[in-house]
Amino acid sequence: MKDWKKRYDKAIHLFQNGEIDKALAICEVLISENLKNTSALNLKGLLLYIKGDLKAAESTWKINKDFNNDSISKSYLKDIEKDWSRAILYEDALKDIKGMYINEAEKKLKICSESDFNKLNVNNAIAFCFIKRGEYENAKSCVDIVRGIDKNNKVALDNLKVIKEFSEEHKPEINYKLVIGIAVICVVSLVSYLFYKPVTRYVSKVTTNYLASKQQKDKSSIPISDKNNLSTNKNTTDTSKNKNTADTNNNQNTTKQNNTDKQQNNTKVEEKKFPVDEVKAAIDAKDFNKLYTIITSFDRAKLGVNDVVTYNSGEDMLKNSGVQSFYDTGSKYFNSKDFVKAKVEFEKAVTFSKDNYLDQHVIYRLATTTENLGDYEKALGYYDQYINNYYGGNYTDQVLYKLATINSNTDKAKAKQYAQKIQKDYSKSIYYNTTIKAILNSQ
Numbered sequence: 001m002k003d004w005k006k007r008y009d010k011a012i013h014l015f016q017n018g019e020i021d022k023a024l025a026i027c028e029v030l031i032s033e034n035l036k037n038t039s040a041l042n043l044k045g046l047l048l049y050i051k052g053d054l055k056a057a058e059s060t061w062k063i064n065k066d067f068n069n070d071s072i073s074k075s076y077l078k079d080i081e082k083d084w085s086r087a088i089l090y091e092d093a094l095k096d097i098k099g100m101y102i103n104e105a106e107k108k109l110k111i112c113s114e115s116d117f118n119k120l121n122v123n124n125a126i127a128f129c130f131i132k133r134g135e136y137e138n139a140k141s142c143v144d145i146v147r148g149i150d151k152n153n154k155v156a157l158d159n160l161k162v163i164k165e166f167s168e169e170h171k172p173e174i175n176y177k178l179v180i181g182i183a184v185i186c187v188v189s190l191v192s193y194l195f196y197k198p199v200t201r202y203v204s205k206v207t208t209n210y211l212a213s214k215q216q217k218d219k220s221s222i223p224i225s226d227k228n229n230l231s232t233n234k235n236t237t238d239t240s241k242n243k244n245t246a247d248t249n250n251n252q253n254t255t256k257q258n259n260t261d262k263q264q265n266n267t268k269v270e271e272k273k274f275p276v277d278e279v280k281a282a283i284d285a286k287d288f289n290k291l292y293t294i295i296t297s298f299d300r301a302k303l304g305v306n307d308v309v310t311y312n313s314g315e316d317m318l319k320n321s322g323v324q325s326f327y328d329t330g331s332k333y334f335n336s337k338d339f340v341k342a343k344v345e346f347e348k349a350v351t352f353s354k355d356n357y358l359d360q361h362v363i364y365r366l367a368t369t370t371e372n373l374g375d376y377e378k379a380l381g382y383y384d385q386y387i388n389n390y391y392g393g394n395y396t397d398q399v400l401y402k403l404a405t406i407n408s409n410t411d412k413a414k415a416k417q418y419a420q421k422i423q424k425d426y427s428k429s430i431y432y433n434t435t436i437k438a439i440l441n442s443q
Contacts, residue, residue: 018151052118083117274307288322401431
């Protein structure tokens with residue numbers, strides 16, 4: 001029993017090298033020897049979770065929570081609630097595949113792939129969808145994910161066999177006649193362009209000279225008397241205009257002074273008072289949106305002692321329950337591709353999520369949401385925030401990948417730094433792929 005740590009490390013090593021079943025077998029032995037082995041229980045739950053056995057994973061983590069009061073298992077159990085809906089969605093996707101509704105199946109499977117739950121089966125199913133559409137490289141990527149966790153996975157091996165067979169059959173043949181035809185068209189287009197450009201320049205120059213000459217001629221043809229009249233009219237108009245401007249300025253100054261006086265009077269009359277009763281009512285009704293609006297509208301430092309007590313009660317509810325509500329609502333909008341509304345909800349959540357277990361999830365969701373909205377600058381800010389606060393967390397390899405690929409368009413040195421982190425710390429991840437290797441090898 002004293003060598004349990006070595007055996008546990010061996011289980012981790014086996015898991016990282018694609019031997020998930022052997023790792024699981026070691027966990028079973030360690031738990032049978034000592035039910036207080038929290039590390040083995042958590043690892044067993046995680047392996048079952050990845051394999052898609054949600055009920056067994058939940059049971060394992062519950063044992064660890066109830067028997068050992070383990071905090072990691074508690075966090076796993078909080079996150080697991082959303083995976084029950086993913087399990088149903090996965091079964092629906094399989095029905096779509098059976099009916100050959102491939103596009104519908106893929107949409108559902110993409111939602112399922114947002115967590116590591118059922119990772120093997122989900123990626124096998126996505127690979128099948130890609131194979132059906134002839135997208136063999138994408139299918140191969142999904143197979144690699146599965147074999148990185150379970151290198152002997154039968155479904156993945158079967159998919160790989162199909163991919164190899166069809167990839168060989170569908171290798172493109174070079175159409176030399178088409179290549180020659182395109183080359184001829186390019187040469188003809190180039191000759192036409194070189195001839196057309198100087199001719200256009202000459203015509204443009206002649207036209208410009210003609211218009212300038214005509215304008216000068218028209219100007220000189222005005223009689224002297226008419227020129228004098230024009231000058232006189234202009235002076236009269238300017239004098240009138242100056243007078244009107246002066247009157248207008250006087251009126252504007254008077255109006256401005258009146259408005260200033262009115263604003264000062266309103267400020268004296270209307271002093272913003274903290275709505276204690278409204279906050280208490282919102283707390284009783286669990287109206288998180290109203291609480292958010294009120295609490296974010298006031299500065300606690302400027303409130304009286306009695307108001308601060310109520311303010312703190314409202315803030316505590318937002319931190320404990322409001323964050324979860326905003327996150328869940330935002331996730332629903334995100335899953336339905338309504339990223340504008342999702343952003344609003346996640347921004348509410350992040351305001352109060354600092355000490356909440358959901359904080360890393362909220363930051364990651366905000367980053368992906370703003371990226372989907374095309375605001376890459378904000379997305380990079382949130383991705384950086386995640387790395388600074390939660391390096392080694394659930395989404396670290398994905399976030400590093402995003403930081404590397406997005407920065408590769410604007411800051412290649414920074415992109416390479418993030419790619420090196422993936423190479424160093426996440427070499428077994430699916431995100432250490434050809435894209436990252438290309439960034440590492442770039443000049």
